[in-house]
Amino acid sequence: MSNVFSASIGKKLIMSISGLFLVIFLLVHLTVNSLLLAGDGKLFNLAAHFMAANPVIKIIEPLLAIGFIIHIIYASTLTLLNRKARPVKYKVVDQSDSSTWSSRNMYILGATIFIFLVLHIINFYWKLKFGEVAFVDYGKGEIHDTYSLVTGLFINCWWYDLIYIAGAIFLGLHLTHAFWSAFQTLGWSNDLWRKRLDVIGIVYSYIIAIGFSIIPLYFLISGQ
Secondary structure, three states, rough: OHHHHHHHHHHHHHHHHHHHHHHHHHHHHHHHHHHHOOOOOOHHHHHHHHHHHHHHHHHHHHHHHHHHHHHHHHHHHHHHHHHHHOOOOOOOOOOOOOOOOHHHOOOHHHOOOOOOOOHHHHHHHHHHHHHOOOOEEEEOOEOOHHHHHHHHHHOOOHHHHHHHHHHHHHHHHHHHHHHHHHHOOOOOHHHHHHHEEEEEEEEHHHHHHHHHHHHHHHHHOOOO
């Protein structure tokens, strides 16, 4: 069994499973973040507090971090193995007909997303966990005013809005290939399902990219 996971197919299997786990997280994260656009921030603050205080989420949170780290490690390992397997550069050919730009640049897209994630953690997650964030009270005790923390950065830092939007676009491009590729590794990508997964993957990627981009754009344009 250990030989299976040390082999290339085993690494791809682990990366696919961890990737699909992150795909689910992104949809949940976008659903919560979309509440930023609803009213005065009460819904978002309550949802953010629920996510932070829920015992199930507290268990999932470290698993998510581990899954992300595993995804990065195995993606890096597979990239290095592929490069070592081709020490001599082949003649340059036009691959645009047989593969997409995103599929040929998955590691670069992943590295860019990682940089964005670090900025995201520093500006939001770290401040909520260890910084000084204002509190609000909706009648059931004080909770963090996460809404003001997030919207304040979007309103006052246009450069961060651009980084956030770029990160969302790169994430969408990464997902267009990653979605069906993960299912292919798991053996779910025959001739019939490949077409369906292509469509589902593209729709999902657009939802993620546009959904996350709309939020900073709204506060940047409206200023409120």
